[in-house]
Amino acid sequence: MTESIALELTRKDFVSDQTVRWCPGCGDYAILAQLQKVLPELGVPKEKIVFISGIGCSSRFPYYMNTYGIHSIHGRAPTLASGLAVANPDLSIWVITGDGDGLSIGGNHLIHAIRRNVNLNILLFNNRIYGLTKGQYSPTSRKGKKTKSSPMGSIEQPINPLTLALSAEATFVARAMDADTTHLGEVLRAAAAHPGTSFVEIYQNCVIFNPTEWTGIDDRRTRSDHVIYLEHGKPLVFGKNNDKGVRLNGFKPEVVELGGEFSEKDLIVHDETSQELAYILAHMEHPTYPPPMGVIRNVHKPTYTEELMGQVRMAQEQKGMGDLAKLYHAADVWTV
Amino acid sequence: MSDPTVHFEELESVVIRFAGDSGDGMQLTGTQFTTTSAVFGNDISTLPDYPAEIRAPAGTLAGVSGFQVNLSQHDILTPGDAPFVLVAMNPAALKASLPDLEVGGIIIVNTDAFTPTNLKKADYDTNPLEDGSLKGYEVHEVPLTSLTREALKDMDTLTTKEKDRCQNFFALGLTFWIFDRRLETSESWIQSKFAKKPEIAEANRIALETGFYFGETTEVFRRRFQIRPASLPPGTYRNVTGNQAMALGLVTAARKIGKPLFYGSYPITPASDILHALAPLRNFDVRTFQAEDEIAAMGSVIGASFGGALAVTGTSGPGLALKSEAMNLALMLELPMVIIDVQRGGPSTGLPTKTEQADLLQALYGRNGESPMPVLAPKGPADCFDIAFEACRLAVRAMTPVVVLSEGYLANSSEPWQIPNPDEIEPIVVHHPEGRSDSNGDAPFFPYLRDEETLARPWAIPGTPGLEHRIGGLAKAPITGNVSYDPRHHEQMVHLRAEKVARLANAIPEQDVFGPASGDLLVVSWGGTFGAVRTAVTRARNKGYDVAHAHLRFLNPFPRNFETILRSYNRILVPELNNGQLAFVMRGTYALDNIISYPKLHARPFKIGEVYQKLVELFNEEQEPVSP
Numbered sequence: 020m021t022e023s024i025a026l027e028l029t030r031k032d033f034v035s036d037q038t039v040r041w042c043p044g045c046g047d048y049a050i051l052a053q054l055q056k057v058l059p060e061l062g063v064p065k066e067k068i069v070f071i072s073g074i075g076c077s078s079r080f081p082y083y084m085n086t087y088g089i090h091s092i093h094g095r096a097p098t099l100a101s102g103l104a105v106a107n108p109d110l111s112i113w114v115i116t117g118d119g120d121g122l123s124i125g126g127n128h129l130i131h132a133i134r135r136n137v138n139l140n141i142l143l144f145n146n147r148i149y150g151l152t153k154g155q156y157s158p159t160s161r162k163g164k165k166t167k168s169s170p171m172g173s174i175e176q177p178i179n180p181l182t183l184a185l186s187a188e189a190t191f192v193a194r195a196m197d198a199d200t201t202h203l204g205e206v207l208r209a210a211a212a213h214p215g216t217s218f219v220e221i222y223q224n225c226v227i228f229n230p231t232e233w234t235g236i237d238d239r240r241t242r243s244d245h246v247i248y249l250e251h252g253k254p255l256v257f258g259k260n261n262d263k264g265v266r267l268n269g270f271k272p273e274v275v276e277l278g279g280e281f282s283e284k285d286l287i288v289h290d291e292t293s294q295e296l297a298y299i300l301a302h303m304e305h306p307t308y309p310p311p312m313g314v315i316r317n318v319h320k321p322t323y324t325e326e327l328m329g330q331v332r333m334a335q336e337q338k339g340m341g342d343l344a345k346l347y348h349a350a351d352v353w354t355v
Numbered sequence: 356m357s358d359p360t361v362h363f364e365e366l367e368s369v370v371i372r373f374a375g376d377s378g379d380g381m382q383l384t385g386t387q388f389t390t391t392s393a394v395f396g397n398d399i400s401t402l403p404d405y406p407a408e409i410r411a412p413a414g415t416l417a418g419v420s421g422f423q424v425n426l427s428q429h430d431i432l433t434p435g436d437a438p439f440v441l442v443a444m445n446p447a448a449l450k451a452s453l454p455d456l457e458v459g460g461i462i463i464v465n466t467d468a469f470t471p472t473n474l475k476k477a478d479y480d481t482n483p484l485e486d487g488s489l490k491g492y493e494v495h496e497v498p499l500t501s502l503t504r505e506a507l508k509d510m511d512t513l514t515t516k517e518k519d520r521c522q523n524f525f526a527l528g529l530t531f532w533i534f535d536r537r538l539e540t541s542e543s544w545i546q547s548k549f550a551k552k553p554e555i556a557e558a559n560r561i562a563l564e565t566g567f568y569f570g571e572t573t574e575v576f577r578r579r580f581q582i583r584p585a586s587l588p589p590g591t592y593r594n595v596t597g598n599q600a601m602a603l604g605l606v607t608a609a610r611k612i613g614k615p616l617f618y619g620s621y622p623i624t625p626a627s628d629i630l631h632a633l634a635p636l637r638n639f640d641v642r643t644f645q646a647e648d649e650i651a652a653m654g655s656v657i658g659a660s661f662g663g664a665l666a667v668t669g670t671s672g673p674g675l676a677l678k679s680e681a682m683n684l685a686l687m688l689e690l691p692m693v694i695i696d697v698q699r700g701g702p703s704t705g706l707p708t709k710t711e712q713a714d715l716l717q718a719l720y721g722r723n724g725e726s727p728m729p730v731l732a733p734k735g736p737a738d739c740f741d742i743a744f745e746a747c748r749l750a751v752r753a754m755t756p757v758v759v760l761s762e763g764y765l766a767n768s769s770e771p772w773q774i775p776n777p778d779e780i781e782p783i784v785v786h787h788p789e790g791r792s793d794s795n796g797d798a799p800f801f802p803y804l805r806d807e808e809t810l811a812r813p814w815a816i817p818g819t820p821g822l823e824h825r826i827g828g829l830a831k832a833p834i835t836g837n838v839s840y841d842p843r844h845h846e847q848m849v850h851l852r853a854e855k856v857a858r859l860a861n862a863i864p865e866q867d868v869f870g871p872a873s874g875d876l877l878v879v880s881w882g883g884t885f886g887a888v889r890t891a892v893t894r895a896r897n898k899g900y901d902v903a904h905a906h907l908r909f910l911n912p913f914p915r916n917f918e919t920i921l922r923s924y925n926r927i928l929v930p931e932l933n934n935g936q937l938a939f940v941m942r943g944t945y946a947l948d949n950i951i952s953y954p955k956l957h958a959r960p961f962k963i964g965e966v967y968q969k970l971v972e973l974f975n976e977e978q979e980p981v982s983p
Contacts, residue, residue: 035825036799037837066790066820071658081825082838087817089661090827091654092684098646098654099661103817105642106617106662110817128654131647327642334637341639343607343777350593351540352774353394355586 028059035085041076046197046223047144051083053200054113057207058086061111068111071100073120076151077144077223080115094125097132097141101323104137108324111211114141118159119149122178126158133187135323136215140207143180143220144197148229166228181301181315184218185294191217192297192316197224198237202248202312209314215322236305245305249313254286257309265308272299272308291317363535363581368427370435371530373523374452375444376413377406377420380523384442385422386769387527391540393594393771396584397426400886401769402434402960407624407707414468414476419451428583432735432886434768436962440533442526444468444499446477461493461578463529465522467500495575499525506565507558517555521562528566535581538563587771595772597736597765598625601669601695602632604743606639609665611744612751612783617664619644619655624707625763626669626697649674653681653694660690663787663816665747669695671763672714673704679722682756684828686726686852689803689812691750693743697761700958709958710764712882713933718758719911719940725849727856729753730910732760734885737772739765742908745863748783752862753855754811760910762883762932764960788813791821800824803836809862810855812836857912866914870896870903873923876973880930881907881937884961888930891966900974910937918945928953928973930966 033055041047058068068086072078074093081088091099096114104112114132121129121143132139148166149155155168159180163172184192191213195206203221210217222233236245247257247265255265256277264286265272275281290296297316304310321329335341371388375381382403393399404421411418425435437457443449445468456462464484474482483489484496503522507513524545531538542560549556570576595603609616618641620630634643642664646652652668660666670678675696685692698714700706718730729749733742742759750757788800802824803812815822824836832839833847868877869889880888885906892904905920907913921927921941927950929938935952942950953969955961 037825064820066823067818069817070825081827084825086823087661088823088825088827089658089688090825090829091657092680092828095650095654095681095684098651098681099658101651102617102619102644102655102658102660102666103662104658105644105655106615106659106664106666107817110662127647128651131651331637331640331642335640338638341606341610341636341641343610346606346636346639347603347774347777348591348593350595351390351394352591352593353396354591355396355584355589 028065030055030059032065033058033085035083037082039083040079042227044226045076046146046225047077047080049197049200050142050144050203050221050223051080053203053207054084057204057211060208061211063111067109068113069103070113070115071096071103072115073125074151075117075120076225077115077117078120094120094123095128096120097125097128097139100139101132101135101137104139104324105327108138108328112139114139116141116143118143118145118147118157118180122158122180122183130183130187133184133189133216133218136190136320137323138214138216140210140217141219143218144223145180145220146223146225146229147177147232148225150225150228154228179301179304180220182298185297185301185316189218189316190215190318190320191314192301193217193314194220194222194310194312196222196233196237196246196312198233198239199242199312206313209317213317215320236310245309247309247311249289249300249311249315251289251291251314251317254283254288256283256286265303267299272303274308291315362577363579366580366582367429368425368431368435369440369534369580369582370423370425370438370457371440371442372421372423372438372452372455373442373526374419374421374448375523376448377408377418378410378413379420379444380520381420381422381444384523384527385424387541387544388530389424389769390544390594391531391536392424392426393592394540395536397582398429398431398585398587399427399594399769399771400425400431400434402764403767405708412476414445414447414473416447416451416477419448421448421452426582428585430585430587432890433960433963436964440530442530444523444526446473446479446483449483450477450479456492458491459493461495462489463495463497463526465499465526466496467498493578497529497569502565502569503562506561510554510558512554513558518558521558524559524562525566525569528563529570532567532570533576533579535579538567588773590773592771592773594769595737595740596628596767596769597733597739597761598628598697598767599632600737600739600772601743601761602629604740605633605667605693605747606636606641607740607777607780608744608747608783609641610639610777611780612665612747612785614663614665615640615642617642617644617656617659617666618668619646619652619659619666620669621646621649621652621674623649623671623674625699625766626671626674626695628766629669629695629697649677650681653678653685656692657681657685657688657690660685660692661688661817663814666692667695667747668692669697671697671699671707672701672717675714675717676721682728683722683724683726685756686728687828687831688826689754689852690756691754691814692756693746693750693759694756695743695759695761697763697766699763706958708763710762710883710960711932711958712760712762712884713936714760715910715933715936715940718760725853727853728911729755729757729856729859730760731757732882732908732910733765734882734906734908736765736768736770738908740772744780749859749862751783751785751814752811753809753859754814755856760882765883785814787819788815788822790819801834801836802826803831804834805851810851810858860912860915863909863912863914865916866905866907866920868903868905868920871901872903874903875901875925876903876928876970877921877924877926878902878904878928878930878970879907879921879937879941880904881910884930884932887961887963887966890963891970894963894967895970900970902970907937913944921945921947925949926951926973928969930955930961930969932956932958932961
């Protein structure tokens with residue numbers, strides 16, 4: 020079996036012959052475009068890339084990628100992806116899920132895939148609404164959110180996808196936004212480069228059922244005043260004129276103006292390896308804080324398949340390759 | 356009978372039950388007795404019966420754990436209807452087992468356990484050892500606990516509790532003496548089991564030996580028995596439970612197909628032992644995956660199959676219910692995999708440690724939409740090996756999920772298995788389409804272009820260049836597999852999937868019939884009822900009744916000659932451990948009006964005697980038996 024030559028790949032190689040059927044203006048288009056741009060750059064042969072999704076608007080994704088793919092059932096994409104990774108540890112596997120698919124019906128699988136550190140890139144498109152079922156509140160909808168199924172406002176505490184991933188001991192946690200495609204591309208590259216589970220929350224706009232969800236942070240002109248771009252080893256500075264920052268006041272992050280009482284040296288310096296800082300950053304939610312964008316946590320631990328195949332190799336070294344006759348006779352036997 | 360050591364009674368077969376508290380080690384004692392008897396050469400068949408609670412309250416009826424073994428010099432097919440010998444470690448064990456005991460049978464009781472408290476826990480108003488209620492049985496009162504303590508009195512480092520844990524080996528030793536068995540097999544088991552705890556090993560060995568010599572030196576036991584080795588076909592044998600045989604069959608299939616075995620499963624009684632048997636086999640490239648739940652297990656198996664592994668999951672009824680949506684995805688994706696359902700008493704949590712055959716309709720029809728899936732069922736513990744292998748073969752042949760319906764009874768029961776030569780097992784041939792340089796060119800890859808003979812679609816594995824394709828649970832067009840809501844496409848695909856499974860009838864053996872090829876009565880059974888039904892039919896035939904027996908191992912598709920067989924008899928009796936599910940399917944499939952359902956809903960296997968009685972009843976209604 021020969022590998023296709025990765026270097027020659029272009030965006031076109033990743034475009035399937037199927038017509039994309041998302042609503043006009045849907046944030047999914049931008050994410051699809053970025054992935055089709057980033058994947059040819061990774062040096063991974065196209066046949067080694069697999070997209071697996073569940074159910075929901077975002078989960079139509081695999082049909083539009085000219086790679087291997089499965090459009091599975093609601094919430095279960097991480098389970099198929101885990102089995103696939105175990106069967107075939109060399110693959111680059113991308114799980115496409117949403118806030119309903121990944122955090123509601125499939126919440127359990129998401130936790131366990133992350134905890135096992137299976138080598139997957141999990142992209143969770145978070146639009147804080149159920150789109151495909153036409154507009155009910157989702158597990159990430161804000162309290163008070165009025166939808167078809169919550170006409171007087173949602174009374175449920177939303178889940179924070181990032182803290183959930185961190186609680187599952189995620190080795191890679193990041194956030195990006197459909198509206199900021201350049202930055203999204205950077206995050207996708209970092210996720211692809213990380214061995215183990217890479218969990219990426221992507222703020223995604225549902226133009227039909229939740230069009231104002233990201234108002235204030237999705238506008239290109241004002242965005243830099245309202246979100247903070249993380250860089251490992253760099254202080255948490257933001258604002259159009261880099262005139263604001265985040266410092267720690269006790270255990271609490273605090274937004275401060277730079278130039279007066281505070282300077283850059285008072286600010287939190289981002290450290291992708293710090294579990295403690297990751298929790299603080301993940302809890303910085305709009306509009307109280309500028310939500311952090313970029314890689315929040317990135318540490319290396321052995322992946323599930325490395326450990327598993329390590330056991331296979333160790334067992335084969337110690338016991339030799341399995342011998343069926345020996346296995347059959349590994350009991351009290353008698354001859355007639 | 357002045358010298359009890361020399362008097363032996365020759366028995367053709369005997370059924371022994373060891374019963375005690377679930378913490379008394381009765382499963383172990385029974386297994387040890389079985390192994391020794393198997394190595395001696397008897398044909399054996401066992402039936403463990405234990406509560407769902409790991410340690411139910413000590414001394415209560417709920418906590419009784421039993422292990423029944425039938426050993427014979429003949430070919431036997433069941434663990435026996437009624438024990439002839441009962442070893443009862445406490446009053447509850449006696450009470451629970453007594454109704455099953457053969458009249459005139461032998462009871463060995465641990466008198467130390469017959470305290471007022473234990474009698475009360477077992478709901479005895481009076482002591483059965485004193486109130487005459489055991490008249491008609493040969494009762495041996497042995498103070499097992501105090502004798503074991505006495506035997507171990509010099510082992511200062513052991514606590515009384517640790518010494519008491521050896522009393523099952525005392526009972527085992529005594530039973531070995533009664534049945535003229537040697538101690539070596541159990542002694543070497545003790546040595547290896549407790550290799551790291553030499554004192555415990557020594558204590559158990561002393562208890563075993565003391566029990567044996569207790570039989571010899573006391574003159575209490577006037578009867579000893581011998582059962583000669585059975586004349587099994589020549590070969591090398593070992594004892595296997597159904598779950599062990601299933602695991603061995605799966606590993607063998609993976610080897611014969613040349614693929615890693617992926618076993619994704621969530622622990623559930625009584626299927627977990629398959630996972631336990633496979634997990635240590637990493638050197639066979641067995642990749643076990645303990646999933647977070649039943650659905651995840653099924654999902655992982657689909658992913659692993661897509662990735663090119665031989666993918667299998669194991670569960671029980673409640674788990675099968677949870678898996679059904681994902682099983683339907685597997686059906687739509689047309690990927691090969693095997694789903695083992697070790698059935699237990701249902702519905703809901705039901706009777707986790709008891710057996711039943713009540714998931715047949717669930718396996719056949721328990722999914723949304725038109726969902727035809729092959730269903731196979733082993734007929735005995737050793738047959739689990741062949742059925743596991745066969746299920747894998749059919750799955751890859753037709754690119755389909757295949758269901759295996761095992762049973763709690765088969766899973767935990769054991770019988771001798773003639774060990775095959777693995778080199779003589781036929782390989783399972785699989786074709787994967789070859790890679791191409793470019794999939795965007797003129798010759799696109801069609802993931803649903805079918806093989807003309809089997810209707811299987813190609814199994815193109817990620818990593819193969821040029822065959823990139825997307826599949827999913829949405830309805831699809833033939834050949835391309837593209838999403839399609841076209842009504843003609845839907846109808847066509849429903850028919851194709853059904854026809855694909857139906858054509859497996861060409862790949863499975865014809866149904867065989869025991870007895871005449873036509874006549875008055877045919878008994879049709881499936882699964883673990885084989886032994887009891889075949890033995891009962893044999894008995895009836897020996898008495899001159901015109902009865903034949905067809906035992907199904909393939910429930911979907913039915914064997915291709917099955918209908919012809921059914922139409923060759925006046926009446927058809929279908930005994931099964933459910934409320935008539937196979938009978939219902941047969942009536943629906945063949946529009947037959949001569950099917951008599953014979954359901955048993957005790958969550959226990961059929962006894963030979965009750966099936967035989969049913970046969971006799973049927974003949975007494977209709978006709979007198981013809982003299983042989």
